[in-house]
Amino acid sequence: MSRVVVVGAGVGGLACALRLARAGHDVTVLEQGDAPGGKCARVERGGFRFDAGPSLLTMPWLVRELLGERVELLRVEPITRYRFADGSSVELSADLPVAHAALEAWSPGAGDDWLRFLGVGAAMWRGSVGVLNGPPPWPPRRPEPGVPAPDPRDLLRVRPWHTLRTLARTTLRDPRLRLVAERAATYAGADPRRAPAALAVAGYVEHAFGAWHVRGGIYRIVEALTEALGEEGVTIRTGVRAEAVALAGGAALPLDGGPLRGRGRVTGVRTSAGELPADVVVHNGDASGRGERSLSGFALMLGLRDRDPDRRHHEIRFPADYDAEFDDVFVARRPVRDPTLYLASSVVTDPGEAPDGGDNLFVLANAPVHRTAGGPDWDAAAEAYEAAVLERLAIDPARIVVRARRTPADLERQTGALGGAIYGLAPHGRLGTLRRPPNAVPGVRGLWRVGGTTHPGGGLPLVLLSGRTVAAEIDRAA
Structure with a gap:
């Protein structure tokens, strides 16, 4: 078995560390901050509890297979209420007949269009699931024994000739419903006009498998991972900054936010507290590279008295000009003048998140x-x-x-993400999701990347998949 040092205690790093420890490897986790979690963070003020990062969970089986009964998952229904600039609104459910009826009542024909759009998403899911659950598709490699070769038809199922914008426009007639479909681009930090159509899978997964909350907050996943690692004898050393990956022969790769490039074999990690020997290093940090950075976010957390009885767990409020929002972000590079607002009030599903009668309102604007x-x-x-x-x-x-905020600058300081980009590089281009930095660092034996800025992508489910994939690859090579 190998000596493994995981650099960064985000969800991907913790999940990878837990799988490796359970497989018998000697694992140490380093975290430069004073607590694990990375972008998945918690803020507590005056009896109000907020998830300052992810506030929604999909693909719940990934949490269950890793943590079992350590966390309690609560289904969120309706998934989201959408409000539009014309004053109209509609609520969507994971229950298809309910969603269909709501859409038809809101805009005749929209229910049928939505079912057709979800059908496209289902085909994309079938075409993507092998990639999401395995190593990066590029560069190509021979399948492991017993694993079927990739089906070339899968590439057609994700409709690479479409962007998310053009897919929405060819599938959905109501312009407001197109905004709902295009919203999936922001789950990967992208502009829907330039994002690959394959990102429609994110919207499909939400409706096919439901939206979920964790009792006590999404940050309970971090706490449960930390508890499980402690039972496996893994030490999480907080307040320790990893400075470089040491290579055989005395060379080193700086961990200063630049791209990881070099040749050789890993021998350890140089830290602010000295050098740790290692056979394998897993970097759970920003997988930097050349290219346009993804969206960041401006988060505002408000503890409110006198909860609104009409509040929903999730709500999206669209502006009058959605394109202007992305022009502000990716062209003018300025704070969005009229942003889409994402509102999450977990107390609707989990009353313990706020004092009696209070509301823990989390507000996020693309930035x-x-x-x-x-x-x-x-x-x-x-x-x-x-x-x-x-x-x-x-x-x-x-x-x-009470109120608190988390800006892109805060996110950069707290997590090391360059500029506070939530997803690293923006996955723009029709095959943008296939161009993420690979998990294995080329040319450096024993150095791996894990987390939302590498394969298979950002968001809690994909980060958990990243941890599973990297752990399996390391175990296979041991």
């Missing part, structure tokens, strides 16, 4: 990265932008008990 990656200076812009978001929400200030 360009911080100035360190070519965007605005979010430290300077934060106060004014918070005021603008509060004005858009139109909440009586007297109801606000």
Whole structure:
């Protein structure tokens, strides 16, 4: 068995570490922050609890297979209420007959169109599941014994000739429903006009397998992973910064946010507390590379008194000009003037997340990265932008008990993500999802990447899949 050092205690790193420890490897986890979790974070103020990062879980079997009964999963219904600039709204359920009826009542014909769109997503899922569950498809390699060769028809199922925008327009007639479909691009940090149609899979998965919350908050996944690692004898060393990966012969690869390039064999990790020997290093950090950075986000957390009885667990409020939002992010590189607002109020499903009668409202606006990656200076812009978001929400200030925020600059400082880009490189281009940095670092034996900026992508389910894939590859090579 190998000595493994996992650099970074995000969900991907923790999940990979747990699988390796259960397989008998000697594992140590390093985290430069004062707590594990990375982008999956918790904020607590005055009895209100907020998930400051991911606030929705899909593909729940990935959590169950790793953590069993350590966490309690609660189904969220309806999945989301969508509000549009014309004042209309519609709620979508994972129950197809319910969703169909709601859509038909809202816009005749929209229910049938939505079923057709989900049918396209189902075909894409069948074409993608082998890639999501296995190693990166590029560069191609011979399948393992007993594993069937890739089906070339799978590439056609993801409709590479379409962007998400053109797929929505050829499938859905109501322009408002197209916005719902295009929203899936932001799950990977992309502009729907340039995002591959394959990202429609994210929307399909949400409706096919449901939306889920974890009792006590999504951060309970981090806590449960940490507990399980402790039972396996794994040490998580917080407050320790990994500075470089040591290679045989005395060379080293700096872990300074630049691309990991070199040749040789891993021998350890140089840290702020000295050098740790290792046969294998798993880097759960930003898989940097050349290219456009993904979306970041401006998060505002509000503890409110007098909960709105009409509140839903998830709500999306679209602006009048969706294209202007992405022009602001990816072209002008400025705070979005009229952003889509994502609202999550987990207390609707999990009353323990706020004091009696209170509301833990999490608000997220799409945002360009911080100035360190070519965007605005979010430290300077934060106060004014918070005021603008509060004005858009139109909440009586007297109801606000506590508030906190997490800007792209905060995200960069807390997680090391360049510019606060949530998903690393933006997956733009019709095959953009296939161009993520691979898990195995080319030319360096024993060095691996895990997490949302490498294969198979961002979001909790894919990060968990990344941990499973990397652990399996390391175990196979041991």
